Amino acid sequence: MFRKAGVNVLDGVHCTSIEDALSAYDSLGSKVVAVKSQIHAGGRGKGTLYSPESGEKVMEGGVKIAFSREDVELYSRNILGNKLVTIQTGENGKIVNNLYVEAGCAIAHEYYLAILVDREAKAVLIMASTEGGMDIEKVAENTPEALHKVWVDPAAGLLGFQKRNLGMDLGLSGAALKSFFGLLGKLYDVFVKNDCAMVEINPLVRSEDDEIIALDAKVSFDENASFRHKEWEDIRDLGEEDDAEVRAKELGLSYVKLDGDIGCLVNGAGLAMATMDVIQLYGGEPANFLDLGGGAGEDTVNAAFEIILEDHNVKGILVNIFGGIQRCDVVANGVLASVERIGLEVPLVIRLSGTNYKEGRAIIDASDLQTYSVDTLAEGAKKIVELIGGES
Amino acid sequence: MSIWINEHSKVLVQGITGSQGTFHATKMIEYGTDIVGGVTPGKGGQSLDLFGKSVTVYDGMYEAIQATDANASVIYVPPQFAAEAIMEAADAFDQIKGEGVVVCITEGIPTLDMVKAVAYVNQRPGVRLIGPNCPGIITPGIEGGCKIGIMPGHIHKKGRIGIVSKSGTLTYEAVAQTMSIGEGQSTCIGIGGDPVNGTGFIDCLAGFQDDIQTEAIVMIGEIGGTAEEDAAAWAAENVTKPIVGFVAGATAPPGKRMGHAGAIISGGKGTAAEKFAAFKSAGIYVANDPSEIGAVLAVALKEAGLL
Structure with a gap:
């Protein structure tokens, strides 16, 4: 993406096998190369690789500098197919299926650069620091004066003097400043044209011949803009995403799997979060976040219920609905249909409030389904925690 | 008003x-x-x-x-x-x-x-x-009223509590909680859960502070950004009416978008714990559970001599 936009990057080859990596090394013609694990998470350099079967540690560091063909072979063998755990992946880590082999360069200095939307200023913010390669949160905390910021006026766009000033703030001059000026303009265009949520270049480097090069980048996109970016389908690595989360999204649900054992089916993002919070407040652990959205039909409710039941950690379910657009009777029918089809072996607590709650409760009460009806979220949370034998 | x-x-x-x-x-x-x-x-x-x-x-x-x-x-x-x-x-x-x-x-x-x-x-x-991505705004009247949005009208009643929230259904929950202690609402505003929106918490707090009909405020935030912290700091200086606050997302894992585009803890920032702490230090009455909002509001009204 960067290369196509004319952003200075080092030559590199995307690989999925050790053979690929070796032929990449041969074709790059650079004695020193970097072998980089490609997963959708940061902190790769400081991560650790483990064997997914035995759980044994394989190698420290998901990004390695290789000084020979043998190094490339060793590192790609240690990386591919193994599990990389970084500060951002959580304990379970992520299996690495993709590698990037990149030509080396003589680095004079490393910088940090990020472009993102500043929610408070309601504008695009560009941040840069002379402390490249470092954890930016630490820079922001320890040496805020080293972090330089520029806000882009939405009507005027990124202006020449802003690019120049930011470059000078980083201590650049001459050819390096000119190179930075060009790179920043192109990066900003990439950000806007591709509806990015964040572009983070860490490190951005100045080579010994004063060229500014984006050495490593992390890009995230604004999911709301997917309707005008059909090309995102091609770069998505579905293998990295949770299968249930992908299916939920296709159905218009928001689902996030968590580590607990109480499944939640809720309408509305805020209420869904609050439901998780209250479950924990009463001593339980939520198994998921699930927002039905507004006005889900019976089929959607049915599918949501199935996704929850597929998670084998789930020992009980709390349905919490405050009907606005969502009608409680539709939820009740959806729940019954799912239970009829796939059975239910765990306790179910249902709280229906708002639009058509009387009809909804009547439907549940008239069925043979063993459920517990409650009036408030707190009662529901207490009840489900009690039923699965947690504290209450 | x-x-x-x-x-x-x-x-x-x-x-x-x-x-x-x-x-x-x-x-x-x-x-x-x-x-x-x-x-x-x-x-x-x-x-x-x-x-x-x-x-x-x-x-x-x-x-x-x-x-x-x-x-x-x-x-x-x-x-x-x-x-x-x-x-x-x-x-x-x-x-x-x-x-x-x-x-x-x-x-x-x-x-x-x-x-x-x-x-x-x-x-x-x-x-x-x-807004965007919000339930809208409603001012209940003695009969009917003005509802601009998607909230269920029938749960509201004209009264003296102003409600502002990032979330839709959680606003309804807050309305039900005020009703559970016999209180109605002056105006309820959903400001929406997107990262970039129009009217924010502070605009609403300023509006409620100046409104004669409003005597107490319920403010409901969620994880992500620092709008709740900024609002709390502003309220400490500028709002004399009692405020009850709740923040959703205490159990949300970092880096995951929780339904709303804006509800995400990124770089360790925007957690519920930080927001609750900001509420407390600004003298806002905190509800740890949305089902508690009514009870906490009753305490706030009583301490302000309004009950």
């Missing part, structure tokens, strides 16, 4: 011929909102019969405001066109009346479109944008 809208507000529905637009226009009329017309480009001149009321459709906002003297609009158009609908409404209200309230219900508008739209609205100081 109430804030920004009242029982006499005249409301236009942008996207009225779409299924969401027609459905909610009908519900708003049922509640008592004075829906004076609708806008769908290309369908001007049609007339819809909604809950026994004949509603005229116009091709654009300029024409519609001139014909109806509307002072508010509500947007139900799809995300691809929503930012432009906001800007059209803002410009039309600004040029014709010098002021107006624009409520955008649409979910899923690209963030960079909103950056543009919010900047555009802010250049027209008489125009207020509420």
Whole structure:
């Protein structure tokens, strides 16, 4: 993406096998190369690789500098197919299926650069620091004066003097400043044209011949803009995403799997979060976040219920609905249909409030389904925690 | 009194011929909102019969405001066109009346479109944008009232509690909680769960502070950004009325988007713990559980000598 936009990057080859990596090394013609694990998470350099079967540690560091063909072979063998755990992946880590082999360069200095939307200023913010390669949160905390910021006026766009000033703030001059000026303009265009949520270049480097090069980048996109970016389908690595989360999204649900054992089916993002919070407040652990959205039909409710039941950690379910657009009777029918089809072996607590709650409760009460009806979220949370034998 | 809208507000529905637009226009009329017309480009001149009321459709906002003297609009158009609908409404209200309230219900508008739209609205100081991705705003009346949005009207009652929230269903929960202690609402505003929106917490707190009808405030935030912290700091200096606060997302894992585009803890920032702490240090009464809001509100009212 960067290369196509004319952003200075080092030559590199995307690989999925050790053979690929070796032929990449041969074709790059650079004695020193970097072998980089490609997963959708940061902190790769400081991560650790483990064997997914035995759980044994394989190698420290998901990004390695290789000084020979043998190094490339060793590192790609240690990386591919193994599990990389970084500060951002959580304990379970992520299996690495993709590698990037990149030509080396003589680095004079490393910088940090990020472009993102500043929610408070309601504008695009560009941040840069002379402390490249470092954890930016630490820079922001320890040496805020080293972090330089520029806000882009939405009507005027990124202006020449802003690019120049930011470059000078980083201590650049001459050819390096000119190179930075060009790179920043192109990066900003990439950000806007591709509806990015964040572009983070860490490190951005100045080579010994004063060229500014984006050495490593992390890009995230604004999911709301997917309707005008059909090309995102091609770069998505579905293998990295949770299968249930992908299916939920296709159905218009928001689902996030968590580590607990109480499944939640809720309408509305805020209420869904609050439901998780209250479950924990009463001593339980939520198994998921699930927002039905507004006005889900019976089929959607049915599918949501199935996704929850597929998670084998789930020992009980709390349905919490405050009907606005969502009608409680539709939820009740959806729940019954799912239970009829796939059975239910765990306790179910249902709280229906708002639009058509009387009809909804009547439907549940008239069925043979063993459920517990409650009036408030707190009662529901207490009840489900009690039923699965947690504290209450 | 109430804030920004009242029982006499005249409301236009942008996207009225779409299924969401027609459905909610009908519900708003049922509640008592004075829906004076609708806008769908290309369908001007049609007339819809909604809950026994004949509603005229116009091709654009300029024409519609001139014909109806509307002072508010509500947007139900799809995300691809929503930012432009906001800007059209803002410009039309600004040029014709010098002021107006624009409520955008649409979910899923690209963030960079909103950056543009919010900047555009802010250049027209008489125009207020509420949302997007929100339930809207409601001022209950003695009978009926003015509901601009998608909230269930029947759960509300006219009263003295102002409610502001990032979340839809959690706002309904807060309304039910005020009702559980026999309190009604002055105005309830959903500001929406997107990272970039129009009206924020501070605007609402300022509105409630100046409103005679409002005697106490319920404020509901969620993880992501620092709007709650900023509002708490502002309230400590500027709000004399008691505030009850809750923040959703204490158990949300970092880096995961929790339904709302804005509800994400990134780089360790925007956690519920930080927001609760900011509330406490600003003297805001904190509810740890939404089912507690009523009880905490009763304590707040009592300590303020209002109960």
